[in-house]
Structure formats: structure tokens, C-alpha cells
Amino acid sequence: MPDAVYRAAPPDALRIEPLGDLTAIFDRRSTQTHLVVPPIPEILTLMGDAPCDAAALAARLAAAFDLDAEGDARVVVAERLAELAAIGLVERA
Amino acid sequence: MRHSTRIAVGPVQFRVGSDWAEPIAGLERLYAAYPQDDARPADATVRLFAARPWRRWLRPSVHIGGDFIVPDALPLPLSMGLLAAEMGMNLQVALGWRRHMLLHASAVAKHGRAIIMSGESGSGKSTLAALLGEDGWRLMGDEFTLIDPASGDAFAFPRAVSLKNQAIAEVAGRVDPSRLGPLLAGTPKGDIRHLIPRADAIAAMHEPARPALLLFxxxxxxxxxxxxxxxxxxxxxxxxxxxxxxxxxxxxxALTRLVRETPAFGVSYPDSATGMALVEQLWAEAVR
Structure with missing residues (x-):
């Protein structure tokens, strides 16, 4: 089964504030505050404007942070994307 | 309401009404020295009322009401009318206030800079603030601290301090008896006695202070x-x-700014004297 494709929130929807080990994200649409840890802020930053799937995002994360994109990376990113979609920070394209 | 009074605590103007004279007289004694602006409309209304008209005479018990109502709030015996008024005032502020971010925290200040102390009931934040308020600090409040979203400044809410259980003896020995309210024994929160803040803390209640330390x-x-x-x-x-x-x-x-600009510490302490010493130590390091 191909990976689901996701789209990032519109540019003005989220206010993202790093607070040491945590990052606080205020969603202006829902007025909810989300507290997240890596790699969530990195995923949101690297999603860009165009829809993308977990494989593409895993490759971007690997390139940006000099990681190995083989193995579980795609699966882990797919799980995080599904969680982000569940709380409304990204949406299925 | 047959009896009523107006009280200003920090930026909040209360109107408190009651079916009985006693709680109003008690409040007027505790808040006699607070600056008052009779022309200002009330921000919050508190009502202490009898559940049914005849209860006012037969077995007086105080229900709490106002702009916001908690349906299962306990009725309290009339002897605890002051506690009911305090609970009502807290409730109306906690649920209704929008001009500032409201923190369930005590605060003291010196030279325009504030120490904000947040903790659960029993953490000692209220007792520490009361004791520091008798020891060279301006007491800003024992229960709520207000943060102005625009400036990030802390504003005081110096209601009469609600001393509980052991804290009563600890503080009562240090202050003039005229600053203490009546002992309310055996309330749902234990024994309670109110302490009127020092006159200088009341006079300064509208002055903002810059948060300098966040303590837990x-x-x-x-x-x-x-x-x-x-x-x-x-x-x-x-x-x-x-x-x-x-x-x-x-x-x-307001909150992201507060935690970024203000050093924060957890502070454990076995007794009030040690707690005060640790606060003074952190303060000396923070303002150095």
C-alpha cells in the first residue's frame, strides 16, 4: 500500500515557539496548544508547501540531519504524520 | 440582597451581596484599608444566599453565587460566611477574568521585581508569601498573580491572606492581632484565619512588577x-x-514570554525558615 500523502498547515495557521527541550505550537484555527518533542518540529518545518509522503519526508530529514534514511525511518515518519493528522497539525492531501 | 459591599483587590472590583449582615461586616473589617473607587462598576459579583427563604432563619447556611455558578458548591454554615465570600471571590475571578492571564500562584516583590510561586494546595506557596510579606517584601498575593499579556508585567491580587492550619500559628505570632480575622475552625479546608496584608502592600496594589523568578x-x-x-x-x-x-x-x-524571560526553579524545603532562606538565596543570584 502506498504511503498516505499529507499537506502542511497553511503558513499562518501555526505559531511555533521552541522552549528548551519542548516546542509549544499554538494552532490558531482550533486555539489549541500542542507540546511536542523532536522530530515533530523538524517534520513540520521540512514539509514545505507541496503535499508529501513519509518516504519523501524521511529522505529530507536524513539529508537535513545527516541521518540514515534506510530501515525504519519511513515507518517512524509515517506514524508521526498519522499522529499529526489526528491532532490537526497536518492534513491528508 | 439585603446587605452588600464593594471591595477592590488589585484590578478587580467586586460587589458582594449577602442575605445576612455577618459576612459583609467581616469583609468590611478585612478590607477597610483597601483603596476604593465608588464610581467604578463591578467586574465581578458574588452572592451569598440562603437556599430557601426560611433557611435564613432556621438553619442559616450560605450558598455561593454570582456571574458564574458552580452547581455543586457546598453550602456552608453561616459561621463560615467569610470563607464562603472568599471562595465566591476566587471563583468569580478564576472563571470570569480576561484582562490578564491568571496564575494560581502567590507573589512577592522588591524594587519592582517579582517572585512568582506556583504550586498545588499544600505546597506552602501561600505561607511563604505571607512570611516574606512580613520580612521586607511587598506581598502581591497569596492565591492569584495576574500577568499583563501586553507588557509581561505581574499585577497584584492582594486579597486577605487565607492562613490555613499550622500556618496560622506560624504567622499570627509575628503580626499585630488587629491584622487577623476571626478563627474559622473546622471548615472543609481545615482551620482558616485571614491576615490583612501590610498597609504598604495594599497601598502599592496597583503597581506592576517585572517577573524575576518563577518558583515551584x-x-x-x-x-x-x-x-x-x-x-x-x-x-x-x-x-x-x-x-x-x-x-x-x-x-x-504571554506564557511563552514569561518562561523564556524568567529563570524557573523547583524548591523543596522541610520548614518555612529553610524555604525563606532558599528563596532569598535564589533572589540574590537572580538580581546579581
Missing amino acids: PRFGGEAAIEPMGEGEAFVRLTEASTNYVALGEAGFA
Whole structure:
């Protein structure tokens, strides 16, 4: 089964504030505050404007942070994307 | 309401009405020295009323009402009318106030800079603030601290301090008896006695203070100071704020700014003297 494709929130929807080990994200649409840890802020930053799937995002994360994109990376990113979609920070394209 | 009074605590103007004279007389004694502006409309209304008209005479018990109502609030016997008034005032502020971010925290200030102390009931934040308020600090409040979203400044809410159980003897020995309210024994929160803040703290109640330290006191155990990260302080203060959600992005911005600009520490202490010494130590390091 191909990976689901996701789209990032519109540019003005989220206010993202790093607070040491945590990052606080205020969603202006829902007025909810989300507290997240890596790699969530990195995923949101690297999603860009165009829809993308977990494989593409895993490759971007690997390139940006000099990681190995083989193995579980795609699966882990797919799980995080599904969680982000569940709380409304990204949406299925 | 047959009896009523107006009380200004910090920026909040209360109107308190009661079916009985006693709680109003008690409040007027506690708040006699507070500055009053009779022309200002009330921000919050508190009503102490009898459940049924005849209960006012037969077995007087005080129900709490106002702009916001908690349906299962306990009725209290009339002898605890002062406690009912205090609970009503807290409730109306906690649920209704929007001009500031409201933190469930005590605060003291010196030279225009504030120490904000947040903790659960029993953490000792109220007792520490009361004791520091008798020891060279301006008491800003024992229960709520208000943060102005625009400036980030802390504003005082110096209601009469609600001393509980052991704290009563600890503080009563240090102050003039005229500053103490009647002993309310055996309330649902234990024994309670109110302390009128020092006159200088009341006179300064409208003066903002810049947050300088965020402390999370914990009574009991060995003396210890633990630095706290911005993220943990943020999480704890969202839990300690009664109106964080209602303020929306303004609350988010105010809280992220507060935890970024203000060093935070967890403070454990076995007794009040040690707690005060640890606070003074952190203060000396913060203002150095």
C-alpha cells in the first residue's frame, strides 16, 4: 500500500515557539496548544508547501540531519504524520 | 440582597451581596484599608444566599453565587460566611477574568521585581508569601498573580491572606492581632484565619512588577533547588492558569514570554525558615 500523502498547515495557521527541550505550537484555527518533542518540529518545518509522503519526508530529514534514511525511518515518519493528522497539525492531501 | 459591599483587590472590583449582615461586616473589617473607587462598576459579583427563604432563619447556611455558578458548591454554615465570600471571590475571578492571564500562584516583590510561586494546595506557596510579606517584601498575593499579556508585567491580587492550619500559628505570632480575622475552625479546608496584608502592600496594589523568578515550592523533604527548563515551566503554568485557554493566542504569547524571560526553579524545603532562606538565596543570584 502506498504511503498516505499529507499537506502542511497553511503558513499562518501555526505559531511555533521552541522552549528548551519542548516546542509549544499554538494552532490558531482550533486555539489549541500542542507540546511536542523532536522530530515533530523538524517534520513540520521540512514539509514545505507541496503535499508529501513519509518516504519523501524521511529522505529530507536524513539529508537535513545527516541521518540514515534506510530501515525504519519511513515507518517512524509515517506514524508521526498519522499522529499529526489526528491532532490537526497536518492534513491528508 | 439585603446587605452588600464593594471591595477592590488589585484590578478587580467586586460587589458582594449577602442575605445576612455577618459576612459583609467581616469583609468590611478585612478590607477597610483597601483603596476604593465608588464610581467604578463591578467586574465581578458574588452572592451569598440562603437556599430557601426560611433557611435564613432556621438553619442559616450560605450558598455561593454570582456571574458564574458552580452547581455543586457546598453550602456552608453561616459561621463560615467569610470563607464562603472568599471562595465566591476566587471563583468569580478564576472563571470570569480576561484582562490578564491568571496564575494560581502567590507573589512577592522588591524594587519592582517579582517572585512568582506556583504550586498545588499544600505546597506552602501561600505561607511563604505571607512570611516574606512580613520580612521586607511587598506581598502581591497569596492565591492569584495576574500577568499583563501586553507588557509581561505581574499585577497584584492582594486579597486577605487565607492562613490555613499550622500556618496560622506560624504567622499570627509575628503580626499585630488587629491584622487577623476571626478563627474559622473546622471548615472543609481545615482551620482558616485571614491576615490583612501590610498597609504598604495594599497601598502599592496597583503597581506592576517585572517577573524575576518563577518558583515551584514543595513543602516537605530535604532542602533542594532544581533548575527547571522552559518547557516544564510552561506546562506547569498552563495547568496553574485558570484562563489560559480562554485567552487564546494572547495567553500563549504571554506564557511563552514569561518562561523564556524568567529563570524557573523547583524548591523543596522541610520548614518555612529553610524555604525563606532558599528563596532569598535564589533572589540574590537572580538580581546579581
